[in-house]
Amino acid sequence: MNPWLNAALRVLACIGLMLLNGALIIYMLRKVLGHMHLRLGPTELGPAGIIQLIPDVVKLLVKEDRHPGKTDRWLYILAPFIIFVPALMTWMAIPFSNHLMAIDLNLGVLMILSFLTIGPLGVFAAGWASHNKFALIGAMRAIGGAITYEIPMVLSALVPVMLAGSLSLKDISLAQAGSFWYWLPGLPCLVIFFISSIMETNQSPFDMSEAEGELVEGFNVEYSAMRFGFMYLAEFANNFIMAAIIVCLFFGGWTLPFVNPTTMGWLAPVVFLIKTYLVIFLFMFVRGTFSRYRVDQMLALGWKKMMPIAIVYTALVAFVLKVIAMKTGGGM
Amino acid sequence: MESLDQDLKSFTLTQDQFVGYDNQGWLSLEEPEGIPVPRNLRRIADDPNKMSTEHFILNLGPCHPSTHGVLREVVELDGENIKSSEAHVGYLHRGIEKLCENSPWTHLAPYMDRADYAGGIYSETALAHAVEELGEIEVPDRAHWLRALMGEVNRMASHFLWLGPLGLDSGAMAPFLYMIWDRETLLEVLESVTGGRLMFNYVRPGGVLNDITPDAEAKLRKWLDIADDRMQEHWDVLMASELFQQRVKGIGVVSHEMAMSMGATGFVGRASGIDWDLRRDRPYGPYSQLDFNVATATEGDIWARIMVRYDEMLNSINIMRQLLDGMPEGPHMAKMPRVLRLPKGEAYGLVEGCRGEIGAHIYSDGGTTPYRVRYRPPIQYHLAIADTVLPGQMLADAIVSLASFDFCFGEVDR
Numbered sequence: 001m002n003p004w005l006n007a008a009l010r011v012l013a014c015i016g017l018m019l020l021n022g023a024l025i026i027y028m029l030r031k032v033l034g035h036m037h038l039r040l041g042p043t044e045l046g047p048a049g050i051i052q053l054i055p056d057v058v059k060l061l062v063k064e065d066r067h068p069g070k071t072d073r074w075l076y077i078l079a080p081f082i083i084f085v086p087a088l089m090t091w092m093a094i095p096f097s098n099h100l101m102a103i104d105l106n107l108g109v110l111m112i113l114s115f116l117t118i119g120p121l122g123v124f125a126a127g128w129a130s131h132n133k134f135a136l137i138g139a140m141r142a143i144g145g146a147i148t149y150e151i152p153m154v155l156s157a158l159v160p161v162m163l164a165g166s167l168s169l170k171d172i173s174l175a176q177a178g179s180f181w182y183w184l185p186g187l188p189c190l191v192i193f194f195i196s197s198i199m200e201t202n203q204s205p206f207d208m209s210e211a212e213g214e215l216v217e218g219f220n221v222e223y224s225a226m227r228f229g230f231m232y233l234a235e236f237a238n239n240f241i242m243a244a245i246i247v248c249l250f251f252g253g254w255t256l257p258f259v260n261p262t263t264m265g266w267l268a269p270v271v272f273l274i275k276t277y278l279v280i281f282l283f284m285f286v287r288g289t290f291s292r293y294r295v296d297q298m299l300a301l302g303w304k305k306m307m308p309i310a311i312v313y314t315a316l317v318a319f320v321l322k323v324i325a326m327k328t329g330g331g332m
Numbered sequence: 333m334e335s336l337d338q339d340l341k342s343f344t345l346t347q348d349q350f351v352g353y354d355n356q357g358w359l360s361l362e363e364p365e366g367i368p369v370p371r372n373l374r375r376i377a378d379d380p381n382k383m384s385t386e387h388f389i390l391n392l393g394p395c396h397p398s399t400h401g402v403l404r405e406v407v408e409l410d411g412e413n414i415k416s417s418e419a420h421v422g423y424l425h426r427g428i429e430k431l432c433e434n435s436p437w438t439h440l441a442p443y444m445d446r447a448d449y450a451g452g453i454y455s456e457t458a459l460a461h462a463v464e465e466l467g468e469i470e471v472p473d474r475a476h477w478l479r480a481l482m483g484e485v486n487r488m489a490s491h492f493l494w495l496g497p498l499g500l501d502s503g504a505m506a507p508f509l510y511m512i513w514d515r516e517t518l519l520e521v522l523e524s525v526t527g528g529r530l531m532f533n534y535v536r537p538g539g540v541l542n543d544i545t546p547d548a549e550a551k552l553r554k555w556l557d558i559a560d561d562r563m564q565e566h567w568d569v570l571m572a573s574e575l576f577q578q579r580v581k582g583i584g585v586v587s588h589e590m591a592m593s594m595g596a597t598g599f600v601g602r603a604s605g606i607d608w609d610l611r612r613d614r615p616y617g618p619y620s621q622l623d624f625n626v627a628t629a630t631e632g633d634i635w636a637r638i639m640v641r642y643d644e645m646l647n648s649i650n651i652m653r654q655l656l657d658g659m660p661e662g663p664h665m666a667k668m669p670r671v672l673r674l675p676k677g678e679a680y681g682l683v684e685g686c687r688g689e690i691g692a693h694i695y696s697d698g699g700t701t702p703y704r705v706r707y708r709p710p711i712q713y714h715l716a717i718a719d720t721v722l723p724g725q726m727l728a729d730a731i732v733s734l735a736s737f738d739f740c741f742g743e744v745d746r
Contacts, residue, residue, distance in 0.1 A: 038510060039509060133390050134390075137412065137727065204503055214728050215727075216396060289504075290503070291502040291579060292502060292575075292579075293579075294579060296412075297578060
């Protein structure tokens with residue numbers, strides 16, 4: 001096949017997955033939060049309100065795209081894409097099975113984590129370009145938060161990387177197939193990574209940059225119609241990505257215990273998706289339960305608790321692995 | 333007063349004439365050209381030795397989800413920290429006191445509902461007390477008990493409408509919807525007795541409009557059976573959470589002196605150590621025969637206010653049970669003349685409302701309508717206190733602080 005066509009098809013597949021995921025998470029969010037809150041969520045259109053998505057998307061598409069007058073015009077237009085495109089790029093390296101992935105990167109973890117750092121820049125661009133004080137405060141919070149959670153997040157991702165001896169998400173998943181999953185040896189890291197994921201995806205209790213009760217809608221307050229839709233799509237995509245990374249790093253990716261990971265066939269992506277959406281369900285559970293952190297409390301949590309724990313635990317694991325490697329005589 | 337004049341001027345101007353601190357405008361303290369809006373912001377100069385950023389002025393409201401259209405809080409921000417604040421009121425002004433002057437004495441209750449729209453029974457009762465005192469009207473016992481019962485139901489409903497949104501403003505959505513479920517049950521009771529869910533028009537001079545129906549009583553008793561469990565659940569869902577506690581402990585502190593000097597009553601006063609509850613200290617109606625206690629705290633922070641009110645809710649449940657069990661037989665309305673004509677003079681009726689001491693001061697010139705009605709809104713005094721405690725807090729805390737005072741702007745603006 002023509003390599004350009006091949007690449008284009010892969011990108012299209014990622015976009016399709018992203019849209020599908022967005023639709024699924026919207027429905028799931030409404031239903032999960034609805035039932036947690038003693039209400040029903042959508043019920044009217046179709047069985048259990050499942051068709052409700054279609055008019056919602058149509059509404060987003062056909063709504064008037066209001067462009068406030070005092071904005072920084074080009075940055076305002078660009079910002080949703082600065083948020084959207086990195087979220088799309090991260091889908092490339094997610095291994096749904098042994099061979100089902102857009103690109104088999106041997107630096108998958110690094111690639112995903114570095115693309116995720118671009119997202120807060122887009123948030124800041126949106127907040128700055130909106131020329132709105134609420135949006136600006138939200139943007140400032142997003143940047144402050146990004147610096148806080150990204151270092152512990154990357155450090156805690158290093159533990160499974162060291163255990164597997166590879167930066168490729170596929171290899172990390174495969175390495176867990178024969179032995180135990182890494183959530184057990186990496187338990188503190190899993191907790192830190194989970195909290196950082198909630199911060200990264202901008203969800204309650206860490207929804208600083210769009211805290212509704214305080215900042216109205218924060219960085220996206222001046223956005224409407226599909227520009228707003230892009231931001232939400234990116235947020236839902238990040239939701240999936242963070243859950244997928246957690247599954248790959250700590251819960252064995254598509255593998256199951258006592259099953260040969262290379263011959264699972266169609267079962268592999270199904271297992272992977274079930275695991276991922278279980279993690280997303282957990283995100284929603286947290287979101288529906290707790291009240292919001294104050295911004296300085298969140299920074300304190302990041303710098304004073306998560307960061308030292310991540311550094312100490314990563315160093316500890318590195319040390320233990322080195323000792324084991326020296327004892328057995330092999331290299332790491 | 334100067335700020336008030338300017339504030340009212342801003343209502344009469346059209347959109348083009350009005351120039352204020354625009355949230356979409358550039359971020360500076362420069363006075364905009366045209367009509368100056370907030371003049372007496374108590375600017376706090378920065379300590380030159382400390383790090384600070386450029387200050388800017390932010391309109392919290394009226395179009396802000398936490399001030400929902402009725403309060404405009406102009407705050408001067410240094411990053412996230414509030415340097416000074418100024419509350420602008422008047423968005424819900426309807427001239428209720430003036431409207432009262434054109435209505436017969438018996439037709440004033442609907443206006444009182446619209447003054448305190450979350451706890452209407454109490455403002456109606458305050459006015460009824462004043463009219464009955466001036467007209468020397470004998471009210472049957474059962475009417476007093478019914479007023480107290482419906483009042484306590486309304487108090488619970490109003491408190492749920494405070495505690496839930498307080499959680500909502502701090503980011504917790506679930507408790508709000510859990511509490512609305514209870515509020516709904518109580519509103520159904522109120523509806524089946526009074527005919528209204530929010531605007532009751534129930535307490536009239538001389539008694540109450542309707543007797544309690546067996547259906548409503550059964551419904552209320554059914555809720556009272558599960559009420560303690562429900563309150564425990566609300567505790568577990570919202571207040572037991574350490575995340576919530578660290579948002580409210582030590583924030584928005586109202587000192588005892590401030591509360592005393594600025595006229596705090598009700599739960600705000602009790603949370604700051606003012607041990608004063610009209611139901612106990614100046615009992616009216618059936619309260620002298622009831623057994624309940626009044627919680628106080630000395631910290632004066634948001635947590636103390638929540639504790640005081642939570643205890644008040646538990647006591648309300650207890651009071652409702654006692655009222656239902658001990659309800660005396662008899663008529664629910666005194667024999668009233670067709671046209672009520674009060675003698676020349678004045679009277680002041682007061683009750684312990686949902687948010688504090690609600691008073692109605694009436695002045696009669698001997699006619700069928702009031703010469704002057706003055707409504708004492710407890711929230712107006714608390715608003716001044718809130719405005720004083722805001723500087724020094726962070727923006728996120730300011731929202732929770734404001735919510736913790738349970739503002740009901742129908743009262744403030746009238």
